[in-house]
Structure formats: C-alpha cells, structure tokens
Amino acid sequence: MQIRPLAPVDIAAVMALVRTGEPYIRVRADSDYWLYAHLFADTCPVAVAGQQLVGAAIAFRSQRDPQDVYVQDVTTHPRWRRQGVTRLLIDDIRRQAARWGCARLYLTSEPQNRAAHATWLALGFTNMPGDYQSDGVAVTADFKGPGKHRAVYQLPLT
Numbered sequence: 001m002q003i004r005p006l007a008p009v010d011i012a013a014v015m016a017l018v019r020t021g022e023p024y025i026r027v028r029a030d031s032d033y034w035l036y037a038h039l040f041a042d043t044c045p046v047a048v049a050g051q052q053l054v055g056a057a058i059a060f061r062s063q064r065d066p067q068d069v070y071v072q073d074v075t076t077h078p079r080w081r082r083q084g085v086t087r088l089l090i091d092d093i094r095r096q097a098a099r100w101g102c103a104r105l106y107l108t109s110e111p112q113n114r115a116a117h118a119t120w121l122a123l124g125f126t127n128m129p130g131d132y133q134s135d136g137v138a139v140t141a142d143f144k145g146p147g148k149h150r151a152v153y154q155l156p157l158t
C-alpha cells in the first residue's frame, strides 16, 4: 500500500472512489479536486494498492486558526475497508500537520454514520460535546448551517 499526495492524474479515480462512500459522503466537482491536487495536496493523501486507488482523504489547514487542520472527506473503497487504509491516511495528515506545528485535527460526520463514529474513536479522536445526544453520539446542531447537524471530532497533536 502506497500513501502519496493527490495528483491531477488521480481526479477521475478519486471521484469514482468517493461515489462508493455515498450516502455519507458526496462527490464534489472535478474542478474542486483539481484545486485540492494543485493547492492542497500536502494534506490530501491517497492510498494506492497496485494500480488501484483504494482510499483518499481531503484536508486543509485553517487560515483563520492556523493551529487547526480540518479533514473534509475520507473514503475507503468498500472492498478495502477494515484494513487500516483510513488509519494510514489520517497518520499521513497528522505527520504533515505536526511538521507545520499545528495543534489538532478536527472533522465532522453525520450523526447516523456509525462506521465513521467507530473509526474516529478508534483513531484517538474525541467526540466533542454537542447540543444533544443521538444513539450515544454527541451532536452539534446547525454546525454546517441551518439543519445541518453534525457530530464533531478532534484529535490533539501534542
């Protein structure tokens, strides 16, 4: 398994990969992936097995809070799940964030996404206290805008 930065040549493959993660993740426009590959590749690792792109993560350093790296999307191909792909992708982002001297990674997921909840806890993230609980998950109301309630997770890097 090779972990390397997203490259422009990966765009079609990464879009096909992200579609396999629906409904909890949505594919973005090819121009968005162009931007990630050209401007943000240091925090957008992909996992490659043989010739196949089997995992991808998209993350950005915050301009408002430069101590923060926000992980926007993570997808592992269904045939490659539970084999440590996300662990490798998050480790790669962690290393880059640490090189920059950042203090934490954070991310959100849909409150019903049990696999994501289990993954973030297994990787050492904390589910941040929110406005209410849903099946044991703390949820922050309207985190991503009106009606867009999210479970929020953070991983301190110290």
Ligand SMILES: CC(C)(COP(=O)(O)OP(=O)(O)OC[C@H]1O[C@@H](n2cnc3c(N)ncnc32)[C@H](O)[C@@H]1OP(=O)(O)O)[C@@H](O)C(=O)NCCC(=O)NCCS
Pocket: 020, 021, 022, 024, 025, 073, 074, 075, 076, 077, 080, 081, 082, 083, 084, 085, 086, 087, 088, 108, 109, 110, 113, 114, 115, 116, 118, 119, 120, 122, 123
């Ligand atoms: C959530 C997702 C990214 C996890 O990716 P993954 O590559 O399978 O995760 P890993 O193999 O690195 O798992 C690391 C640990 O997380 C936990 N975990 C992962 N998936 C789990 C599941 N379905 N149920 C319970 N625990 C799980 C386990 O503890 C696992 O370690 P283990 O397999 O040794 O027990 C993947 O299921 C996925 O792509 N889902 C669809 C898209 C999505 O929901 N993305 C996240 C949006 S926020």
